[in-house]
Amino acid sequence: MIPIQTDVLVAGGGPAGLTAALAAARNGVEVLLCQDRSVLGGNASSEVRMHIVGADCSGGRGAELETEARETGIIEEIRLDACVHNPQRSSSMFDLILYDKCRREKNLTLMLNTAVAGAEVDEGFITHAIASRNSTEETFRIEAKYFIDCTGDGGLGKAAGAHWREGREAASEFGESLAVGIADNKRLGSTLMFQARKHDCPMPFVPPPWARKFSEEQLRLRPHATAGYDLGLEYGFWWVEWGGTLDTIRDNEQIRDELLAILLGVWDHIKNDGDHGAGNWALQWCGFLPGKRESRRFVGEYTLTQNDLLNSTRFEDAIAYGGWHIDTHPPEGVDAIDSPPCTQHNVPHLFDIPLRACVSSEIQNLMFAGRNISATHIAFASTRVMATCSVVGQGVGTAAAVAVKQGIPAVGMLQQPDLLNRIQQQLLRDGAFLIGVANNDTDDLARQACITASSEQEGGEAARILSGQTRSVHGPGGAAAGRVQAGTHRWMSDPREQLPAWIELRWPTVIHPRRVQLVFDTGLHRVLTFSLADGYTSRMVWGRPQPETVRSYRIDCCSNGSWQTMVDVQDNHQRRRSHDLAGEATDALRVVVTSIHGLDHARICEIRVYESTS
Numbered sequence: 001m002i003p004i005q006t007d008v009l010v011a012g013g014g015p016a017g018l019t020a021a022l023a024a025a026r027n028g029v030e031v032l033l034c035q036d037r038s039v040l041g042g043n044a045s046s047e048v049r050m051h052i053v054g055a056d057c058s059g060g061r062g063a064e065l066e067t068e069a070r071e072t073g074i075i076e077e078i079r080l081d082a083c084v085h086n087p088q089r090s091s092s093m094f095d096l097i098l099y100d101k102c103r104r105e106k107n108l109t110l111m112l113n114t115a116v117a118g119a120e121v122d123e124g125f126i127t128h129a130i131a132s133r134n135s136t137e138e139t140f141r142i143e144a145k146y147f148i149d150c151t152g153d154g155g156l157g158k159a160a161g162a163h164w165r166e167g168r169e170a171a172s173e174f175g176e177s178l179a180v181g182i183a184d185n186k187r188l189g190s191t192l193m194f195q196a197r198k199h200d201c202p203m204p205f206v207p208p209p210w211a212r213k214f215s216e217e218q219l220r221l222r223p224h225a226t227a228g229y230d231l232g233l234e235y236g237f238w239w240v241e242w243g244g245t246l247d248t249i250r251d252n253e254q255i256r257d258e259l260l261a262i263l264l265g266v267w268d269h270i271k272n273d274g275d276h277g278a279g280n281w282a283l284q285w286c287g288f289l290p291g292k293r294e295s296r297r298f299v300g301e302y303t304l305t306q307n308d309l310l311n312s313t314r315f316e317d318a319i320a321y322g323g324w325h326i327d328t329h330p331p332e333g334v335d336a337i338d339s340p341p342c343t344q345h346n347v348p349h350l351f352d353i354p355l356r357a358c359v360s361s362e363i364q365n366l367m368f369a370g371r372n373i374s375a376t377h378i379a380f381a382s383t384r385v386m387a388t389c390s391v392v393g394q395g396v397g398t399a400a401a402v403a404v405k406q407g408i409p410a411v412g413m414l415q416q417p418d419l420l421n422r423i424q425q426q427l428l429r430d431g432a433f434l435i436g437v438a439n440n441d442t443d444d445l446a447r448q449a450c451i452t453a454s455s456e457q458e459g460g461e462a463a464r465i466l467s468g469q470t471r472s473v474h475g476p477g478g479a480a481a482g483r484v485q486a487g488t489h490r491w492m493s494d495p496r497e498q499l500p501a502w503i504e505l506r507w508p509t510v511i512h513p514r515r516v517q518l519v520f521d522t523g524l525h526r527v528l529t530f531s532l533a534d535g536y537t538s539r540m541v542w543g544r545p546q547p548e549t550v551r552s553y554r555i556d557c558c559s560n561g562s563w564q565t566m567v568d569v570q571d572n573h574q575r576r577r578s579h580d581l582a583g584e585a586t587d588a589l590r591v592v593v594t595s596i597h598g599l600d601h602a603r604i605c606e607i608r609v610y611e612s613t614s
Contacts, residue, residue, distance in 0.1 A: 001130070001141040006032040006109070007404045008397075009129055009144040011116035014042020015052060015386040016370030016393035017150030018098060019074040023397030024148075025107035027426065028614075029404045031397075032142060033108060034131050036115035037289075040098040042152065044386055044530070046091035048291040049193045050238070051531035052079075054387025055323030055350055057477075059527035059539055065459075065488050066475025068524030069323055069350060073432035075390040076575055080522060080546070082530045084573045087543030094530050114140070116151070119160040124364045125409075126160050146400045146410070149368040150393060153249050154296035157368060162360045163299040168377040176306040178326060178345060178378050186331035187377070188384075189244035190252075190290035192259040194236035194267070195532060196281045203282035205271040212265030216274065218337045224266065225276035233270070233281050235533040239341035240266060241293075244331030248295045256290050262334055293329070293371070293384060300374030301356035301411060309347050309379055312480040315354035317413075317420050318434050319395025319427065322388040323350045323477075326381045347382060349480040350435055350473065355423070356414050358396050364409035369396040387529070394432055399423050428470075429608070431519065431576040436483040438468030445513070445609040449505035449589075453491060457601070460492025462503050470519050470605040490521055495601040499594060502556075503604060506588040514583045515610040516555055516567070518591065521548040521603035522575040545573035547598020555579060558588035573597070580613055 010021040013035030021033040043050045056062055056069040070076070078097065086093040102110040111133065118130030126147045131140045149156040154164055167185035171177065222239045240263050243255035263286055270276045307313070309326065325344035330336035357374040360366040368374075369392045371384040382388070402423050403413055413419050424437050439447070446466065453462035467489045473479045474486035493501035522528075523546040531537050541547060555567040567579045589609065593602035 001139045004032065004140050004142045006030045006142065006144050008032070008146045008148065008400050009034065009142050010148045010150055010397070011129070011156040012042070012150035012152060012370065013037070013040040014150060014152060014370060015044060015075065015390040017148070018101070019390045019393035020148050020150055020369050020397035020400070021108055022074050022101060022105060023394040023430065024401045025105045026430070027398055027401035029107065029401045031108045032111065032144070033102065034111045034114040034116050036113065038113055039095040040102070041095060042386070043291045044094070046095050047289040048287055049091050049195070049532060050291050050386070051533065051536065052386040052390070052529045053324065054385055055321060056527060057324060058536070061323055061477040062525035062527070063475045064525045065472050067473060067478040068471040069473065069478065070524040070528060071387045071391045072524065072575060073391060073394045073427070073430055075387055076431065076522065079528050079530070080574055083528060083542055084545055086530060089530065089532060089537065091532070116156050117159060119156060121160050121363065124362065126363060126365055129156060145404050146365050146367065148396055148400060149298070149366065149372065150370045152292060152295065152371055154298055154368070154372045157298050157360065157363070157366055157372070158296065160363050160366055162363050162366055164296040165299060166296050174303070174305045174376050176376060176378050178306055178328070179376070187244050187248060187295070188293035188329045189241040189331060189333040190248060190255050190259065190292045191238055191241045192256070192263050192287040192290055194263055194286040195284045196233045197284040199280050199282060202279050205267060205282070207264050207268040210261055211268055212261045214265050214269045219266070219269065221337070221340050222334070225270045225278055232534050233278060237266065239334065241329060241333035241341065242335065243290070244329070244333060248292055252290060256288065259290055294380065296372055297380055298368050298372055298374055299361050301359050301361050301414060302354055302374060304353065304357045304373070304375040304379040304383065306376065306378040309351045309382055312349040312351045312483070314436065314483065315352040316417070317355040318352035318437065319355045319358070319399060319423065320353040320388070320391040321350050321433065321435050322353055322383050323347055324382045324385045324388060326378060328381050348477070350478060352435055353383065353392055355395065355399055355420070358392065359410040359414065364411065367396050367400060367410050369393040391432060394430070395427060398426050398430065402426070429517070433471060435473070435479050440468065443610055443612065445507070445511055445611065446505055446607050449507050451503065451505060453493065453503040454501045455494035455497040457492045457494055459488050460490060462491045464489055465491050465503065465604055465607050471524055490603050490605040493593070493602040499596070499602065500592050501602045502590045502592040503607070504588060504590045505607065505609065510585045510587050511609070512583040512585055512611050513557070513581050513589065513609050515578060515580055515613050516589070517576065517578045517608040518604060519576050519606040520550045520572070521605055522546045523548045545597040548603055549573060549575070549597050550593050550602060550604065551597045552595040553591055553593045556590045556592060557584065557586040559584065559586050563590070583611070
């Protein structure tokens with residue numbers, strides 16, 4: 001075996017594992033990310049091609065300057081990069097964007113095609129993980145201080161002896177009205193996606209003899225070959241689902257084979273049974289890796305339930321939030337012909353996801369993020385979606401970095417309010433959002449400054465950049481009453497004054513700024529995610545920066561009454577930008593906005609100023 005030593009091992013490179021690894025690395029610890037496939041992204045990769053959805057309910061939970069539910073932090077960074085750098089909507093290009101994120105990170109080592117399948121445990125601590133890479137015929141023995149299982153199936157945690165749940169709990173166990181009456185081992189099934197392309201001539205299709213046969217009656221509850229959102233032939237159907245009555249891990253090969261038979265049977269029906277307008281359409285691609293929804297869920301220090309989601313329970317150790325519907329599917333998938341393919345129970349408000357649901361109840365240095373967190377089947381039906389998994393990943397990765405530096409076990413963080421506050425404040429500083437948690441960073445000198453601007457709108461006064469909250473979530477479907485402050489939480493210049501527009505921070509004494517962090521408006525009320533569905537993408541601003549975002553700006557500092565430009569940025573498209581300065585003495589700083597990507601006025605949600613770059 002080849003020995004490897006690191007601070008944090010992240011197993012699994014889907015949306016949760018990717019962000020966990022990036023967050024830990026960016027917070028100053030050495031990270032090893034092992035992904036068992038040749039690409040990153042999990043169900044969002046080119047191997048599966050499901051688009052990433054989350055708390056905004058695909059745009060259903062959103063109102064400008066009122067309800068901005070889209071996730072931020074690392075997942076927003078990825079989405080904005082994909083939007084600008086992948087206008088052609090290529091799955092392989094999306095793979096490359098994720099890969100590039102890892103290659104650029106100096107504290108992160110990426111090992112693709114490397115499966116973590118074993119663990120050595122001593123007195124409740126994992127000492128080593130065992131990983132194998134068939135492509136190089138190598139086996140690795142990995143020593144780490146912390147281990148994060150983001151594999152979805154929970155292979156690392158299982159090998160370490162952590163307890164898990166699978167199947168559906170009875171309603172009586174956690175008092176869940178949406179749960180089944182009697183517990184069983186059924187779960188959500190898996191899906192194979194496909195892509196099709198319209199040609200300028202008829203494109204015949206002859207199904208193989210093993211393809212399933214479907215009638216219109218059997219598919220009457222499953223929209224197909226129908227124009228509109230998420231229903232076009234170009235992107236396939238998420239409801240091509242099956243396998244929830246089986247073991248979605250041990251029976252995965254059988255499930256894949258049957259899903260191929262179902263997929264081609266559905267396509268045969270569309271092409272050859274009646275007029276579905278598909279005469280000139282042909283299959284372009286079909287998946288061979290099932291997009292898995294459900295398998296194991298670990299038992300953590302706390303188990304998230306339906307009632308936590310519906311009541312928006314407040315957790316002092318919140319590290320992420322969710323908001324997707326409680327989205328249950330019949331375990332039989334397409335064979336449940338008399339049941340709709342899903343039932344979506346509304347979650348009235350955004351809800352907390354606590355750190356204690358991501359910490360093993362037995363293994364002291366094991367954490368988890370993604371669809372395998374500690375939740376009931378019903379709560380999982382909401383937390384399982386990939387954008388939620390991603391923000392949980394960033395929260396867990398950030399917590400792991402803090403734990404490594406403090407030299408304490410995961411459960412130890414739960415007993416120390418000061419450390420929990422430190423984790424939450426770091427998440428806010430890194431662009432994430434937590435319900436009801438405001439910036440109280442004592443190192444942020446912007447909070448001590450007097451704020452003025454060249455102009456401002458009513459409701460968008462300059463001082464709002466210091467509200468400690470970087471979005472509006474007081475509107476319909478946002479945060480529960482009393483959990484956040486109302487308001488726009490951003491400076492908005494007066495469009496009548498035109499550009500350039502500036503906002504100024506002035507201090508009563510000289511400071512020595514070494515880092516300035518800016519948060520811009522990126523239209524969080526609007527759906528934005530890489531998707532191959534034409535109808536879905538048409539609802540986005542795709543292929544160009546978001547219209548609210550500041551395009552060009554500079555940072556000027558004042559010394560002895562003289563202004564000097566320290567930073568000059570052109571063609572920005574990101575929400576969060578961080579700039580390092582030389583630390584020269586100043587008593588005033590201005591952010592001067594010279595152009596916007598679409599709006600007629602400048603918007604800035606937050607400015608932070610630090611005398612240190614750490």
